[in-house]
Amino acid sequence: MQKNNVKMSERALRLKKSYVVLSSMVARNVRNQYRRSVLGILWTVLNPLLNMLVMAFVFSNIFGRDNIEMDYAVYVLSGTIAFTIMRAATNNAMHSLVNSYDLMTKTRTPYYIFPLSHVFSALVNFGFSLIALIIVMLIRLPTGKVVFSWTMLMVLIPWLPCIFMFTTGLSLILSVIYVRFRDIGHIYSVLLTLWNYLTPVFYSLKSLNLDATAMKIMRLNPMLHYVNYFRDVINGVVPDWKTHLVCFGAGAIMLLIGLLIFRLARRSIILYI
C-alpha cells in the first residue's frame, strides 16, 4: 500500500514536470517567433490576414472560383489556417529531437515533450488565426454570404481534437525518422508543397472537373477532409457522419502509428542523435 502511494506520487511528480516543461516550452516557441519585432504577438493575427489578401488577390480571377458558394476571402482564409496547423506543427516538430540534443543528454525530459511542444504551439497560433478569421467574417458580413451559427463551436469539439491527433502522430513519426535519416527534411518540404496544392485550400474540388477515379484518389487525402470539415462548420453546415468518421479515424490511426514508432525507437534515439 505504502509502496503504491510512493509510486503514485512519483508518477504525479513526473507528470507535473512534463506539464510544466511543456507549457513553458510552448510559451517560449510562440514568443520566439516574433522576438525583436515591433508588433510582436500581433503578427500571429496579421500573418494569416496578409497571406489571405495575397491569395485572394492572386487567385481572384484565375481558376476555381466559380464553384465556391462561400465568400472567397473566408474560403481561402479558413482553408489556409486549417492546413497551417498541420504544416507548421509537423515542419517544426520534425527537427525538434535533433535540436534538443543538449536537453536530452543532460536533463531528464521525456522525449515526447519536444515534438509535442511544437504541436501545441501550432494550436496556440491557430487560436490567434481564428481571431483573424472572425475579423474577416465581420468585414464580409454585408455580402450576405457569411453566417455566424452555433456550428462554429464544432471547431473546438470534435474537429480540433481530431486534427490534433493526426498532427501529433505525424510529428512523432517525422521526428524519429529525422534522427536516423536527415534526408527526410528535404523530402518532406517538397512533399508538403505538393500536399498543400493537392488540398483544396484556395480552389474548389468541384471546379477541377476530375473523373471518378481521380476524385477517389484526391479524397484519400485526410487533410482534404479536415479542411472541408472546418469550412462546413464555419459555414453553418453540420458535416455528415461519414466525414466525422474519416476525420476521427485518420487522426486515431495516425496517432497510434506515431506512438508505436516513437515507443519502439525511444531507446535508440539518444544513440543516433
Added chain:
Amino acid sequence: MSKDKEILTNNTVEQSVVQSTASQEQSPYIQTEFGDFDTDEDILLDIKDVEMTYRLPTERIDNIKEYFIKFIKGKLRYQKFEVLKGVTLQARRGEGLALIGRNGAGKSTLLRIIAGIMDPTSGIVRTRGNMVPLLKLGAGFDGNASGEENVYLNGAMMGFSHKEMKKKYDSIVEFAELEKFMKMPIKNYSSGMLSRLAFAIAVDVQPDVLLIDEVLAVGDARFQRKCSERIDQLRDNGTTFIVVSHSMQQIKRLCKQAVYLKDGRIQMYGPTDVVSAQYLKDTMV
C-alpha cells in the same frame, strides 16, 4: 555537440580493447553494506547489476542512400561497446558518493543512467525523491530568452511551477549576483555569469539527490567559496550527492563513500580515503 559524441565513442573504443585484460580476483567492496531498498526509506538510490552496451554502426550513416548501399553490400556492421558491467551501488540520504576513475571508465554514462536519461541494457535502477541532474551548467537555457525567463524555464525542467519558482526567484538572483542583468537575453552573458545563474538555480531547489558532473568549479574564487558553503549547507539538510570529479580534495570534503570505476567495472568501493588512495596509486604507475 558533435565533439561530445566523438569523445564518447573514442572512450568506448579505448575501453573495449582494455576490457579483456581487466581481471577481478577479490571483492571490490570494502566495508560496504547494502540495505533493502523496499523497506529502508533512507536509501535514495539503488542500483543492481547495471550493464550498458552500446551497439553502434562502425561508421556514421545518416542518409538513406548510404544506408541502402551499405545494406545491400552487406557492410552494415555494428560494433558492441561494453561501457558498464555489473555495477551495483547504493546511496543513502545525506550521504555523498563519489565516482572516480580515468577518462572513459564509464562515470558519465553511469551518471546518465542514474539520472534516468539513458536506460541501462540490463539491471535495475531505483530512485526515491526529487533528483536534480547537474550534468552541464546551463543545459536547457534558451539563449534568446532573458535571464528571468530562463530561471522559470530551468525550474520547470526540475518540476517546479511558475508560482513555486517565483518564491525562489529573489534568492536565486541574489545568490548569482546578477540583479542588473536579469532582463538581458542570456546569449549576451559571459560564461561565468551563465554558470553562476545555472548553479544558483540548481542549488536553490533543495533536491533530495543532486547529480554533479565536474561542474563545481564555477566563477571566481569568491563565488567558489560561496558555492562550497551552499553545498555544505545542502548536505547538512540531507541532500545526497553523487559527484563525478577529478579533484580528490573536493571529493574527500563532500563524500564519505567512493566508487572507483575501471573499464566499466567497479574496481573498488568503500571509504573515500582508501579508494582515492588506491586510485592515485594506480594512476601514478
